Amino acid sequence: MPPNIVVTDVIPPSVINAIERGSEGSHSLIASTGDRRPLAVLLNQPETQRVVGGAIGLSSLGLLFLDAFFLPEQFRGRGLGTMLLREFEEEGRRRGCRTAFLYTISFPEFYAGNGWKVLGRTPYDRPGTFRVFMTKSLKPCS
Numbered sequence: 001m002p003p004n005i006v007v008t009d010v011i012p013p014s015v016i017n018a019i020e021r022g023s024e025g026s027h028s029l030i031a032s033t034g035d036r037r038p039l040a041v042l043l044n045q046p047e048t049q050r051v052v053g054g055a056i057g058l059s060s061l062g063l064l065f066l067d068a069f070f071l072p073e074q075f076r077g078r079g080l081g082t083m084l085l086r087e088f089e090e091e092g093r094r095r096g097c098r099t100a101f102l103y104t105i106s107f108p109e110f111y112a113g114n115g116w117k118v119l120g121r122t123p124y125d126r127p128g129t130f131r132v133f134m135t136k137s138l139k140p141c142s
Helices: 013-031 080-094 108-113
Strands: 037-044 051-060 063-070 099-104 117-123 130-137
Touching: 037 080, 051 080, 063 080, 099 108, 108 117, 108 130
Parallel strands: 063 099
Antiparallel strands: 037 051, 051 063, 099 130, 117 130
């Protein structure tokens, strides 16, 4: 009997591990490594240590992926967003990443101002809105 195909939005760590372990075989043929690691750079309230913003993503096979970035409005315009983004990029460099990728539907100017380049864009559901795909070299500046 063939295996079942299941679509879900609930992904336990055991499922992630099973798929990553299985795909490591093909990665090791290409890159000799299975190094996928999550990454979070967080903005915490000092009094409560409650997370109020930050960046999350992952590093894998020399690439850094920024999946989500949020900074509350009351903290914008003070350079905190740039500091969070730079720390995210620096950790990617420490992990050996040479290139970073993201897509955004808001604030592409913020990323461009921090050295990210537009790869392309595709229409989003709201008319006049686009997903903007961006990249940045993480090679050390000489």
